[in-house]
C-alpha cells in the first residue's frame with residue numbers, strides 16, 4: 001500500500017506493507033481521507049519525528065476487516081482519534097487524560113496518511129465512532145480537532161453568555177469560535193490576515209485585526225495562535241479575574257507575567273487533546289450542524305501531500321484534507 005512519510009524536509013510517497021489483523025482483535029480500515037493537523041506541521045517543521053514516520057491522525061475510513069467485541073462491522077464508515085487514556089493512573093483519575101502515559105504511547109498504525117490503517121480493539125471500544133449519515137467525510141474529519149476545542153471550552157468552565165476572544169483565526173480558531181457560540185458564549189475573534197478575518201466574520205464571529213482589538217475586557221481568551229506577541233494581547237484583553245486558555249505552543253516559549261496573574265487574579269489554563277467524552281460531544285455537535293465545517297478544508301490527493309504541507313505552512317489555505325481513496 002502507499003503511505004506518505006517524512007523524509008528530511010519533504011513528505012514523500014512510499015510503498016509499505018499493508019497492516020493486517022493476523023489473528024488478533026481490531027479493525028483494518030481503508031482510509032478515505034485524513035485532515036492535516038497543526039501538530040503534524042509542528043512535528044514536521046521541528047524535525048522531531050524520524051524519517052519514515054507516517055503523520056496524520058484525523059482519519060476517516062471504512063472498515064474492511066474486523067475481529068471485535070464491539071458492534072462495528074465491515075462496511076461501517078468511521079472516524080477515530082489516535083490516543084487512548086488508561087482511565088486508571090493518577091492523571092486519568094484527575095481528569096488530565098492527555099497526560100497519561102498510555103494516552104501518549106497509543107496510536108493508529110502506521111498513521112493517517114496511508115491507504116490502510118490498523119485500529120486496535122481499544123480504539124474501537126473507546127475513541128472510534130460510526131459517522132452519522134448526515135455528515136460527509138470531510139465534515140466527519142473534524143471529529144478529533146473539534147473534540148480538542150470542546151475540551152478547552154469545558155476546562156474554561158464559562159458562565160452562560162460569557163464574552164470571549166479567540167486569538168488566531170486559523171482552522172482551529174474558526175472551530176473554537178463556532179464551538180464557543182454553540183456553547184452560548186458571545187464570541188469575538190482576531191488575526192493578522194485579512195482573509196481569515198473576513199472568513200470568520202462571514203460565519204458570524206465578530207472579528208478584527210489583532211492591532212485593532214481595543215479593550216474588550218473578555219471573561220476568557222482562547223489562544224489558538226502560536227505567535228509569541230499574542231501573549232501581550234491576551235493579557236490586555238482579558239478582564240481582571242478572567243481566564244486565558246492556552247491552546248497552542250509558541251516558538252520562544254516565554255511565559256505570562258507572574259505579578260499580573262497575581263494582582264489581577266487571572267487564571268492561565270492549558271488544554272491539550274480531547275478526552276473520550278469530548279469526542280462524543282464532538283460527533284454529536286457535528287451531526288447537529290450547529291457549526292459549519294464544510295467550507296474550511298482544501299482537498300488534496302495523497303500524491304500531492306507535500307504541497308498540502310507547503311500550502312499550510314505558507315498560510316495559503318486554512319486547512320488541508322488529504323483524500324486518500
Ligand SMILES: [Zn+2]
Pocket residue numbers: 037038039057058144145
Ligand atoms: Zn490534531
Ligand SMILES: [Zn+2]
Pocket residue numbers: 085086087088089090091092093100101102103
Ligand atoms: Zn491514564
